[in-house]
Amino acid sequence: MTIVGGRDNFFHCKKCGSCYAIALRDNHLCVENSMRHHCPICYEYLFDSLKDTTVMKCGHTMHCECYYEMIKRNKYCCPICSKSVIDMSRTWKRIDEEIEATVMPEDYRHKKVWILCNDCNDTTEVYFHIIGQKCSHCKSYNTRTIAPPILPH
Structure with a gap:
């Protein structure tokens, strides 16, 4: 059940076990319970966080602001699995x-x-x-x- 942000703006992915922005419907790689982990950059627990999250190409999740900061610092690999997170x-x-x-x-x-x-x-x-x-x-x-x-x- 989506509580914050409005039901019409989000969908619930049963495999990931989390709610995501509508833009990610049918457009994210599922990693089971990926939101039930800490952000690999700031280490805040993602499931309880009110900050926007993103799902990288590898399926791992992190806060959007942490992702953009990582890219700004020329770090283009997932901090969890080392896969490229952008088109290289x-x-x-x-x-x-x-x-x-x-x-x-x-x-x-x-x-x-x-x-x-x-x-x-x-x-x-x-x-x-x-x-x-x-x-x-x-x-x-x-x-x-x-x-x-x-x-x-």
């Missing part, structure tokens, strides 16, 4: 261009590393580059270097 395709294109223009020293030219993509959760072996490692699956640079997988004998 233009940034990935700029990084592609920068990598193409940057010659790697001979010692690193053929070095490979294993990466985990924070956006699609794929693990891949790629060529190391000082600027960043690109996920071969989703083309994101939101990656981190990991240890090689241990194969069973």
Whole structure:
């Protein structure tokens, strides 16, 4: 039941267990009970909060004002799961261009590393580059270097 803000402006998502602005109906990724957590920025309990909340592309929730402050500070990843929270395709294109223009020293030219993509959760072996490692699956640079997988004998 929506108490604050007017029933006509909100809908109740049964999976999330919370009320959201009408604009998010059929337009949010459900994370069960996502509002029954603390805002990952200010740590206020979201379910009891009277502040506006937003649902990020990954389905995690936070206060709108905390989200905008995070973006203003050039932090574009969910503080909970590290997935990109905005469309980063233009940034990935700029990084592609920068990598193409940057010659790697001979010692690193053929070095490979294993990466985990924070956006699609794929693990891949790629060529190391000082600027960043690109996920071969989703083309994101939101990656981190990991240890090689241990194969069973």
